[in-house]
Amino acid sequence: MREEKVKAMGIYAAIIGLIYLFISIMEIFGGIYNVPKDIFGGLVLLVIAATYLTGVKRALNGECKGLSFLIAGVFLSSVFGILYILILFANWLEYLIGNASFSFYLRPEIWLFFAILPLAYLIKKEIRW
């Protein structure tokens, strides 16, 4: 794998990791810019942020081992992104059966999931599965 590609992935992961960190703080303390207060959810985002950021230094040095953290980060982002999409669908079903009101609110975990897709694509291209 080319060193520049690993470095590029490292930069991408650093940005994503910092966004996760920022949003995790917003979720833990709650109520900032329409981000819901969800302490456990915020702690989960903190774990994801830590996973990305731990791998950044090594990835920026062009080391393949740094990619492991990026892969695990992408995995965790996908798990929580898909989870909240499913919950959004469940909320819509609740609305259909007349049990709750529904607003198409995308939790940060969902749009962050879409944001990591380019990174997931790059990793998929580079790693032998």
Place this chain on the structure above:
Amino acid sequence: MTTVALIGNPNVGKTELFNRFTGLKQHVGNWPGVTVEKKVGKCVCKGKEFEIIDLPGTYSLTANAIDELIARNFIVEGKPDVVVDIIDATNLERNLYLTLLLLELEANVVIALNMWDIARNGGIEIDVKKLEELLGTSVIPTVATTGEGIEKLKDEIINSIKKERRKIKFGYGKEIENKIKKVKEIIKKDDELAKKYPVRWLAIKILEGDEEILKKLDGSKYKNEIIEAAKNDEDFESVLAEKRYDIISRIVEEVVTKKGKEEWTFSDMLDHVFLHRVLGIPIFLALLYAVFQFTFSFSAPFSDMIDLFFGWLGEIAKQNISNSMLASFVSDGVLAGVGSVLVFVPPIFAMFFALALLENSGYLARAAFVMDRLMYKLGLHGKSFIPMMIGFGCNIPGIMAARSIENEKDRIITIMINPLMSCSARLPVYALIAGVIFGSGYMAGAAIFSMYLLGIALAIMMALIFRKLLFKGKPSPFVLELPRYMFPKMKTAMLHMWERGKWFLIKAGTFIFAVVIIIWFLSNFPWNATNGGTSIENSYIAYFGHAIEPVFKPFGWNWQASIALFFGFLAKEAVVGTFGALLGSTQGGIMEALKNAHWFTPLTGFAYMAFVLIYFPCVATIGVMLREMKARYTLITVTYTITLAFIVASIIELIGHLLGFS
């Protein structure tokens, strides 16, 4: 009928192969220890009827752990016609140890070289013909997950019954062989022993000092002579193990060729993070949180649909049945009671599905590994974590899974703490109470998640106490083979979900049904005094409820909540069934009815959830505990769980009051 035993190291695909042979749907897991008891199935192949026995996964045939003993006893005493030894083709060196032991036992062995595809793709080439020659037995490459090689394996099983096996003796060096010969000569004098057991194997086991085998000499008049001849200063077990590994290395050297240089695989990369010293545990907790958010939040609308359906059905029954007693029985008894339990089918199935995905991916074994570091420090064996995780589904298989723990003290501690794992029967109670006190938002999911964490924390704490007071000493070291990461298959996960979840449905239709009928009777009779069930305060159940209410009153739980706990002694789902029968049929469903009844505040409800988590294992679990360990340990478990439940509920209420909750 021909008996075929399937044996192999843990996690080599035995159960998958068993399912392929029998067409059964035994649970297949991607972690060691799925099979702790032997499973039996039948199959007809080329007109011949076979009885297939799936033995527990084992690395060896010593008597150190119950599952190893089950496997060995079956081969020695049951004398199956054919033993299919399933070997992981990617790890021949480790797997061949068991093969050597089986050949030593003079079993009619056919080798299934499983995971052939992974070995092939990973650049591992195995000379099958040479391997057959060296071991003196047939070797068939298989892929149990796709069925590749299975027909050939079946053919070879049939052939092996007819053909004479070429006996291969693996020599252990002149000195050891002389010892074996000396013991053999004396054994041969005892016709009964020589007829019952392979003489060379028996001599080796006696030299190794195998206690189970030494017991078998009890009836022999040559016992003292044999023991005298076997006397030695060496640790024969270790010496022989070393010799066997020497033989294996030579075999592997001759038959295995690896292509290309060793690379960091995808599995290595994931393990680098998932087993990370700092990140490992937080990642595990994050994934567990995802499981419970999925369990509660995703399944909520499906539960509501069932709830509405039963509410609607109850109303129809009330309106259309003219006999008021029968209408009450059908509507408030059967439909409200059973319906209130069935409402929790979606979260239970959702949880089993999510856990199956984690298990099949190979992650759960990593979770056990990660938790070992923490658990070992706290005096608990790392292997205990697997039974604990299984306990999330049901405490009974969790307790059974403790059989794979070799050390008796570690095994008993693991069994004693297993009831603190939140089984699926407790989930309906959590889901109901959390839904009532926190609504359907993320807080309810977090409250349920906190119950699972509380269970783990208390289990670790109790293990520490037991280690200090009852079972002094250090836990034995934990060796766990990490399975390969796999992309979980939807079909396997669904099957797993159904296999585990169906028990809940069966229980709801039988046991819980009986309990709700009893509750309906107790809450509606005397019929005249209760005014046809409308005045529950005059019913039998109210008398009984008021009698036990003082015990729970300090926690703010009324007599209805108290009586539900009483029925929960039988099975935890009965708590919800009791609420359903006591509240009767309503259109909004049980959750709405309980909300409107105002029986719980956030604080009393949360304490109630914790109490249900801890107090008393259900009757079925007690039965299994009595079977798996001495009665006094079961009694200790019952006593400590009840005491701990009161202590924890009190602490929650105390802290809650101090924080200003009501």
